Amino acid sequence: MGNHSDGTPTGADAVAKAGHQEVDVFQDPGLPPHRLRLADTDPKAAKRAERQVAWLFIISIIGTLVFFVGYFGVRLDDTIGTLRIQNTLLGAGVAFAMLGIGTGIVHWARALMPDHEVAEERHPLRTEEDRQAAVQIIDDIVEETGIKRRPLIRNTLIGAVALAPLPAIAIFRDLGPLPGDVLRHTLWKEGERLARDPDGTPIKASDVTIGSAFHVIPESLNDLHEGKIAAKAKAVVLLMRLNPEDLHPSEGREDWGYNGIVAYSKICTHVGCPVALYEQQTHHLLCPCHQSTFDLTQECKVIFGPAVRPLPQLPITVDSDGYLVAQSDFHEPVGPSYWERG
Incomplete structure (x- = not known):
């Protein structure tokens, strides 16, 4: 076969090129070893992460309220200072409302939701089995999020999501009434x-x-x-x-x-x-x-x-x-x- 230690295409770590008959077969390396997070082994760390996520959702709620304070509470006059105050409250409110929800969901997923990798083989489609499998997948997702057993996160998320769209509704409503006649x-x-x-x-x-x-x-x-x-x-x-x-x-x-x-x-x-x-x-x-x-x-x-x-x-x-x-x-x-x- 010859000595291929000089890096020719038939060597063990080389990429095969056109014209070469010898092609190495790459073996499936499998999944990497799973590394547990601190929240997986320490209940106190998990509880602390849960409170952090809840606080991020609360920040989102506060941001929405700040928006409405600026929108309805600040009365515009002829001074540029009042306009700047209102714009600051509107911008900061929307920013914290969106940032709180986004950061909270990301932190929730990284710290508390299961992070192990899963590989599944593709199976032939069977209508009833597919339906049951889909239902099971949804149930698994809900279970893995922990939303059922973490009411603090669930309730603060519901509050943040319910309030976050309101600034956009207020802004669009301020564009004026529908034209009608x-x-x-x-x-x-x-x-x-x-x-x-x-x-x-x-x-x-x-x-x-x-x-x-x-x-x-x-x-x-x-x-x-x-x-x-x-x-x-x-x-x-x-x-x-x-x-x-x-x-x-x-x-x-x-x-x-x-x-x-x-x-x-x-x-x-x-x-x-x-x-x-x-x-x-x-x-x-x-x-x-x-x-x-x-x-x-x-x-x-x-x-x-x-x-x-x-x-x-x-x-x-x-x-x-x-x-x-x-x-x-x-x-x-x-x-x-x-x-x-x-």
């Missing part, structure tokens, strides 16, 4: 003048040239003192002028524009991003967030991207002074389509 109504109404955003200057039809695009708000927004941001967010419009022959209005919408001037909601019907890009040559409106593309010549029909609904059109005309005005409000809700619109 709110987006069905904006500041636009019959006779409302179209004004430039943001200075609020009314727009005459003669100001709008072919290929131009205006970001438009209702003129009455200038006189609004409360809820101005929310009202503007719903009512913003894009105003453009095309050759009238390039437009293809559907039946009933022939008079929704004026000499090729049309107005559409600026709010993308995908997730509500502002549609702010107008391609003059193709007459396409683009949403920069997810690249939804709307064809202006086909009543802003979606031709690309994740949006599934055209941009709502604002019916417009001109008043006796030549200013562009709305004929009415939008005929459908503005904004994204991911809630029930009824």
Whole structure:
């Protein structure tokens, strides 16, 4: 056979390479010897670990309570200090709520749950036996966790898990009420003048040239003192002028524009991003967030991207002074389509 002590591929500790006939067979080394932990041999150590896990779960509970103190207890004023206090309590509360549960479960598994390795052979599937085996596995898992005989850990874990999601619920609830019919109504109404955003200057039809695009708000927004941001967010419009022959209005919408001037909601019907890009040559409106593309010549029909609904059109005309005005409000809700619109 020859001497392979120089490390050739047929040596005892080498890896076989292509072209060599001799391949060593690796034997299954088996499971490593099990090393007992201190908690496995010392009841006092096990009890101490149990208390540590419980304290970690209690820290999680305290973190959740701290969050609510910051959320409901700190009243914001015009000072930056109060805002910093609230943000500190909110951040620390959520951090300790999540950290307490995560660290507690990890410490519980490392110190108290069985850690021996098990190897099982794969057996042919038998429906009833598999069901019984699955039930037995679940029972074994519950038994190995020790949750039945360690009520302190069980009760503190239940408390921590029950309270931990509440900060997230509070944060999401603070985003505002469900839209309902709110987006069905904006500041636009019959006779409302179209004004430039943001200075609020009314727009005459003669100001709008072919290929131009205006970001438009209702003129009455200038006189609004409360809820101005929310009202503007719903009512913003894009105003453009095309050759009238390039437009293809559907039946009933022939008079929704004026000499090729049309107005559409600026709010993308995908997730509500502002549609702010107008391609003059193709007459396409683009949403920069997810690249939804709307064809202006086909009543802003979606031709690309994740949006599934055209941009709502604002019916417009001109008043006796030549200013562009709305004929009415939008005929459908503005904004994204991911809630029930009824």
